[in-house]
Amino acid sequence: MSISGSDSDNNKAGTEHHRPLRSFVIRAGRQTASQKEALEKYWSHYVIDDTTSPLDTEAVFGRKAPLVLEIGFGMGDSLAEMAAANPDHDFIGIEVHRPGVGKLLGHIERLGLSNLRIYCHDAVEILANCIADHSLTTVQIFFPDPWHKKKHNKRRLVQPAFIADLSQKLVTGGTIHLATDWQHYAEHMMDVMSAAEALENTAGAGAYAQSTGRPETKFERRGHRLGHGVWDLVFRTTVMKP
Numbered sequence: 001m002s003i004s005g006s007d008s009d010n011n012k013a014g015t016e017h018h019r020p021l022r023s024f025v026i027r028a029g030r031q032t033a034s035q036k037e038a039l040e041k042y043w044s045h046y047v048i049d050d051t052t053s054p055l056d057t058e059a060v061f062g063r064k065a066p067l068v069l070e071i072g073f074g075m076g077d078s079l080a081e082m083a084a085a086n087p088d089h090d091f092i093g094i095e096v097h098r099p100g101v102g103k104l105l106g107h108i109e110r111l112g113l114s115n116l117r118i119y120c121h122d123a124v125e126i127l128a129n130c131i132a133d134h135s136l137t138t139v140q141i142f143f144p145d146p147w148h149k150k151k152h153n154k155r156r157l158v159q160p161a162f163i164a165d166l167s168q169k170l171v172t173g174g175t176i177h178l179a180t181d182w183q184h185y186a187e188h189m190m191d192v193m194s195a196a197e198a199l200e201n202t203a204g205a206g207a208y209a210q211s212t213g214r215p216e217t218k219f220e221r222r223g224h225r226l227g228h229g230v231w232d233l234v235f236r237t238t239v240m241k242p
């Protein structure tokens with residue numbers, strides 16, 4: 001998981017102008033033996049490899065149930081916990097960091113979770129290619145990379161166009177739940193979400209959500225150790241778009 005990076009990663013010496021600016025940098029990262037084993041043994045069971053076709057959730061889960069999408073689940077501990085606690089919901093997790101995918105695969109197998117599947121790919125592309133409009137009850141993005149240097153702010157995942165795309169994927173009354181430990185990003189999120197069409201703040205205009213009941217994430221624990229605050233935002237869609 002990276003919280004830093006440089007535009008040159010994506011745009012070396014101006015030679016790759018047409019590549020989209022991504023919200024992540026893939027780093028080699030350490031992979032534990034158990035993550036490696038889980039990737040080898042369970043990838044084919046729980047990772048959806050087709051990243052270009054619409055997802056048929058009824059075929060994948062064998063039922064029709066409220067669908068929750070988490071973007072950037074990191075090591076997946078909190079996502080596994082939520083899936084285990086909500087067996088009547090189905091969950092899709094998207095993450096580009098392979099050790100994290102390995103960790104979550106281990107959790108899925110250990111907990112016997114039949115309601116959780118993974119994409120190991122850029123969420124922006126998965127959203128565009130695989131997720132049907134008005135199909136999600138919840139989208140959650142917990143502690144997305146803050147890209148805190150001003151010149152990198154444009155790499156933040158939470159941007160007006162992305163939130164408009166996300167809103168389109170939600171059922172009416174569906175929610176987008178964001179959390180961050182970076183105050184400047186929280187304020188940016190609040191501006192973007194408040195300005196979005198057909199979204200209303202469940203906590204009231206300009207207010208951050210209190211006690212949302214979500215499990216603490218690994219990145220959040222790191223923030224606590226560093227003395228960071230935590231800001232949650234929960235917005236709901238108000239009008240079904242045609």
Ligand SMILES: C[S@@+](CC[C@H](N)C(=O)[O-])C[C@H]1O[C@@H](n2cnc3c(N)ncnc32)[C@H](O)[C@@H]1O
Nearest residue numbers: 023024072073074096122123142143217218219
């Ligand atoms: C700061 S970490 C937080 C991880 C986790 N949510 C937590 O709170 O512990 C952000 C994660 O988002 C992932 N990420 C960033 N942009 C992404 C994208 N476009 N598609 C999929 N994953 C992405 C990164 O790989 C990273 O693991």
